[in-house]
Amino acid sequence: MTGATARRVLRTLRHDPRTVALLLLVPCVLMGLFRWLFDNAPAAFQHIGVPLLGIFPLVSMFLVSSITMLRERRSGTLERLMSMPIHKLDVIGGYAAAFGAVAVVQAGLVCLVSTLGFGLDLDGNAVGLVGLAVLNALLGMALGLFVSAFANTEFQAVQFFPAVVIPQLVLCGILGPRDLMAGPLQWLSDALPLTYAYDGLTRLASGGAFAGTVAADVLIVAAYSVGALLLGSATLQRRTP
Amino acid sequence: MLWDTEPGVLVARDLRVRRAGQYALDGVSFALQRGAVIGLFGPSGCGKTTLMRSIVGVQRNVTGSLSVLGLPAGQPELRHRIAYTTQAPATYADLTVHENLEYFAAITGAPAPRVAATIEHVGLSGLEHRTVASLSGGQQSRVSLGVALLADAEVLILDEPTVGLDPLLRIELWSLFRQLAGAGRTLLVSSHVLDEAAHCDLLVLMRDGRILATGAPADLCSRTGTTSIEDAFIALVRRGDRVNAS
Numbered sequence: 001m002t003g004a005t006a007r008r009v010l011r012t013l014r015h016d017p018r019t020v021a022l023l024l025l026v027p028c029v030l031m032g033l034f035r036w037l038f039d040n041a042p043a044a045f046q047h048i049g050v051p052l053l054g055i056f057p058l059v060s061m062f063l064v065s066s067i068t069m070l071r072e073r074r075s076g077t078l079e080r081l082m083s084m085p086i087h088k089l090d091v092i093g094g095y096a097a098a099f100g101a102v103a104v105v106q107a108g109l110v111c112l113v114s115t116l117g118f119g120l121d122l123d124g125n126a127v128g129l130v131g132l133a134v135l136n137a138l139l140g141m142a143l144g145l146f147v148s149a150f151a152n153t154e155f156q157a158v159q160f161f162p163a164v165v166i167p168q169l170v171l172c173g174i175l176g177p178r179d180l181m182a183g184p185l186q187w188l189s190d191a192l193p194l195t196y197a198y199d200g201l202t203r204l205a206s207g208g209a210f211a212g213t214v215a216a217d218v219l220i221v222a223a224y225s226v227g228a229l230l231l232g233s234a235t236l237q238r239r240t241p
Numbered sequence: 242m243l244w245d246t247e248p249g250v251l252v253a254r255d256l257r258v259r260r261a262g263q264y265a266l267d268g269v270s271f272a273l274q275r276g277a278v279i280g281l282f283g284p285s286g287c288g289k290t291t292l293m294r295s296i297v298g299v300q301r302n303v304t305g306s307l308s309v310l311g312l313p314a315g316q317p318e319l320r321h322r323i324a325y326t327t328q329a330p331a332t333y334a335d336l337t338v339h340e341n342l343e344y345f346a347a348i349t350g351a352p353a354p355r356v357a358a359t360i361e362h363v364g365l366s367g368l369e370h371r372t373v374a375s376l377s378g379g380q381q382s383r384v385s386l387g388v389a390l391l392a393d394a395e396v397l398i399l400d401e402p403t404v405g406l407d408p409l410l411r412i413e414l415w416s417l418f419r420q421l422a423g424a425g426r427t428l429l430v431s432s433h434v435l436d437e438a439a440h441c442d443l444l445v446l447m448r449d450g451r452i453l454a455t456g457a458p459a460d461l462c463s464r465t466g467t468t469s470i471e472d473a474f475i476a477l478v479r480r481g482d483r484v485n486a487s
Contacts (some may be wrong), residue, residue, distance in 0.1 A: 001347065004344055004347035004348060005344075005348075007344075008333065008336070008340070008344040010335060011336055011340055012333060012335045013370060015335045015336065015337075016335060066406070074332075075329065075332075075333075075334070076327040076328075076331030077331045077332065077333060079294075079299055079327055079331065079482050080325065080326075080327060080331040080345075080388070081348065082299050083297045083298065083299055083320060083323065083325045084320055084345070084348050084349055084350065085320040085348070085350070086348045096265060150476070154483055196249050237301070238298070238299060239299055239300060239301040239314075239315070240299060240300075240301055241260055241261075241301045241302065
């Protein structure tokens with residue numbers, strides 16, 4: 001049933017080529033824009049480009065999954081599924097498998113374009129970076145599923161993006177070193193998953209091996225993803241008011 | 242009320258459901274037998290959908306007792322034996338008719354050949370590769386009905402499957418329901434159009450979260466000395482009001 005659900009989610013995307021094109025091309029175009037912006041500062045492009053690889057999938061999957069799940073709740077299909085012999089983990093697992101697969105393609109493509117086309121240096125860790133990007137995508141998906149429970153309309157669902165994702169982007173270290181933040185901001189930064197994703201991505205791209213701190217980063221992001229998925233599945237109630 | 246000695250396929254005793262601080266169901270009891278088309282009639286907002294959701298096991302805050310096929314409503318085993326259509330056609334609008342049925346067949350464990358057979362059964366042959374979003378309202382509700390027919394369930398709970406359809410299609414659906422009941426299935430079909438009551442073996446009339454009366458259409462007419470279900474309904478409402486007032 002997990003497989004059937006994943007196939008169904010992917011089929012929905014196949015009927016929507018415009019969304020697929022936007023999912024795949026926008027990250028590449030944006031990466032090109034950064035490359036152009038930092039034409040005279042390759043170090044700055046390196047600094048911003050690597051974490052972006054991992055952040056694009058998080059952002060896209062957050063948006064796609066929160067809207068898809070909201071539709072599932074509003075259209076009655078979720079209620080229908082809940083009257084059938086399907087476990088809610090099959091629903092969540094199906095979503096995770098489908099969006100994870102999309103994230104592999106998305107992150108792989110932007111990785112390819114950034115290294116071959118824009119000269120981004122991944123220090124031979126492309127596979128690890130794509131892996132971490134996919135993990136980020138699952139984190140984004142899990143957060144999206146979770147917040148969809150608190151939205152009644154698609155307008156509300158997209159407004160959760162600035163509320164949930166932008167603070168993480170601001171505090172993860174990409175805008176300024178974390179050690180220079182005020183104490184409370186550092187604590188907040190310590191508590192947010194994107195901080196660890198960012199740390200892992202930058203370490204991997206600057207020659208770090210997949211061990212020690214990077215492994216800890218990966219584990220922390222994975223733990224947050226699983227936690228968010230469990231919270232998301234807790235919002236899928238078989239019985240509703 | 243219809244208290245038989247037989248156990249019955251749908252049995253409720255003093256069923257209450259609280260929604261938004263009010264009782265959507267306020268002490269509902271019945272015992273309904275197998276192999277019939279049972280019509281659940283009453284004005285919009287009288288609790289028909291809440292009752293159906295309780296039977297299917299997706300309604301929260303249900304008190305009292307409710308059993309389906311001898312098992313407490315909501316028991317996991319029943320999910321294999323009940324099929325349910327919600328009021329709105331709950332299908333995936335971006336997918337084709339065939340893709341929708343194929344997905345729900347995988348979930349309910351219906352064998353693959355049933356997909357094509359069901360598409361024909363609900364009169365959607367030739368449209369199977371159209372997306373649901375591109376179909377008319379009537380066609381969409383037939384896709385939704387098709388999903389309910391896939392699993393060959395013993396009990397079908399159909400929430401207003403004929404509302405908004407053209408008269409010819411309604412007649413076809415009611416004869417399909419009759420055919421299913423003839424094959425031993427039990428159908429609970431809701432509607433707020435009392436004209437359709439004549440198609441049912443048994444009627445459950447509801448108002449304000451309570452059961453007004455249960456019985457065969459002819460039976461209800463003779464009990465109230467009326468000639469149409471509509472008049473019988475009105476007579477029953479007035480009688481109920483008088484009882485409440487005294």
